[in-house]
Amino acid sequence: MYRVSVEMLSWLLHKITGFSIIGFLIFHIWGMAQMSQGPDAFNRVIETYKTPLFRVGEVLLLAAIAFHGLNGMRLILGEFTHWAMQKHKLLLIITYALAFVVAVVGGYLMWVAE
């Protein structure tokens, strides 16, 4: 097994979150199609989304999007600027810190919101 560095972990997480987000999009479109069947169907779907399983899922989704987006910005910066390549360790820390803050604060707000 090759040692997994933070950079390699980020690459793996980037892939995993990327595929998860695509999975969510497909699921989301399917959910919307269900909702459009009429008021009853709409209410049924919303009830399902209120179950703890889905609420945890929503917070995880936020975390995945926050990481994927910020990590993507880090990679783009690295492709375009010499500075970002030299400071890539610092940028990694910033990426994880920001993603963590967004996931925790946003997740909390989503959780307490009714």
Add this chain to the structure above:
Amino acid sequence: MQVTVEIYRQDAETGASRFDTFIREVDPKDRVLDVMMEIKDQDDGSIAFRKSCGHGVCGSDAMMINGINRLACQTLIQDLKGSLIRIEPLKGLKVLRDLIVDMDPFLASLQKVTPYFIPKTTAPVREQKQSIAERQIFDDTTKCIMCGACTSSCPSYWSNGEYLGPATFVKAHRFIFDSRDGGDAERIEALDDRDGLWRCHSIFNCTDACPRDIKITQAISELKRYIVARR
């Protein structure tokens, strides 16, 4: 200090693999290569691995030591933190026997970027001068010893053996950014390809693995920018 050395073994004919374990008394300042040579001398002469210069110049003895590619001749026991030393062949290249891998695909990939100097004029009539600043641009990538530690540490290379790989980019960088060189066109054709530069996802494994401390990922991003700017 006492160390446990686990060495990957693979039969050349059957392909059957296993780990052989040796326990040895070593000096923390010994190099991994010293310990391997001692094991080969005293315990098991059949262990196969490459080495030549013994001083980090020839690039023969790149191998995976405790999960990272390094040169056995440059790695001290004390650098490894701990008393377990696990030695495996480079990943992504076919193992021929024990720690010896087939380097042919790696070298073939280097060939694709014409890894030699192509003068701008056919017959230079006088010396071609280069300023210190001009030289500085590609100084880092001249240090490559083609050991293969970077390419075989790259997940993009593991998943696709056709990918040119970091070592090839280092070579390309060394010549493309040389102010006297005139061979850009053919090199860029190889680099700007579906198996070229764009498969690099800035994973930095190559930079971590390089025994010459070349900033490989940085060099690759410089090449990417150079090619995009030319379009």
